[in-house]
Amino acid sequence: MSKENTPNTQERCPECGSALAFKSGKRGPFLACTAYPDCHYTKALHHGDGHVVKALGVACPACHQGELVLRQGRFGMFIGCDQFPQCTHIEKPDEPDHTTLTCPACHKGELVERTSRYGKRFFACDQYPKCHFAVNAQPIAGTCEQCGFALLVERKKGGKTVHQCADKPCSAIQGESAAESESED
Template sequence: EEGEEHYVDALRRFWGPFAKDLEQAEVQMRDVKREERPTDLVCEKCGQPMVIKWGRRGEFLACRGYPECKNTKNFRRADDGTIRPVEPETTGEMCEQCGRPMQVRFGRYGKFLGCSGYPECKNMQPLHKPVPTGVRCLLGCGEGELMERRSRRGKLFYSCSRYPACQFVAWDRPLPEACPRCGTGFVTEKLTKRYGTVRRCVKEGCGWQEQIDTGDGGDYAPLPERRAAAQVRGRGRAGGREAAAARRHSPRRATSS
């Protein structure tokens, strides 16, 4: 609606002398937007006809029974002008609250899964359900499980099943193998173009890492000394790099933090 007003303002500036005509055009435009155009389609939820309405994102199909029935759909116009509703995308997942299929919906924060029984059932979930990794949240709360999640940009990350109570996050896939240096019960694994498969301990100050020979015959660069994790700890302390190196060679100190 805001955009619409700006558009009218812009037109007004440009067509100043014809302001009267414009005002009329504005009124007509509003009327067009209020208009509901009938279709042959029938609402499958309540049996009343579907009508074409205008919204922020343009035209859409809505049940004439609104507001009692809130069924809406997007549609496409076929070449011959027929209105073809775009059926919502499903993922094969069923609503754990009412058993009806879940549908992909668009919300303010992007896509999500919503129950097709809406509005009676208001169950919604993130589009990508967190996937358990079988690795305990040993560097966070110690109780939860690390879950694979997908950020809105599609990047995978691993956070605690007790999120938001526990805010632990790992950026690489956790494996249930103890760190050979500090004994923490899991390490992370990452596949990089440059160094091949690399396993790391994410315990602050540990710094253990290893290049894994997966036998793929890749010609990988040797792994450089790991600094990032140590630098976080070394910040504000004397001799960041040397201190970090010292810590790396002193597993006792690393585990005691």
């Protein structure tokens, strides 16, 4: 028996009777039979439904028996019934805030404000998954003086707010050549 298959629990496999060992995979921790590859038994240690962060004190509109709770799931925060899996009610997240800026990559969609699963704010094209354009800083209407890209972003640099090209290969700070020529005089 290899070190990796050393049993570290008292539980037994319901299929073959061998000991179970803790493993870690891309979907989280699980128990696996130490008789693998002869036995393929696994048991997830979490259910993927998200752990409860806060009870909201509002009755579930679907089952009228449960209460709505705020959960932290695999893809971020969401509101669902505390009677899951009997009730699968989930509230739709708020609609993203639309900007009036057209996506510079596909020229069809608009940039919308979104929140990552870690709570970070970013702006992405509303035509996703057809268009994958996204920026982490506040987008500003304008054209890059250096490369002509049709979007700028607002960043803090050296205690000042500067406008920078949203095209990652360029990333030129706008008005920098004018500021350098003033400082030389």
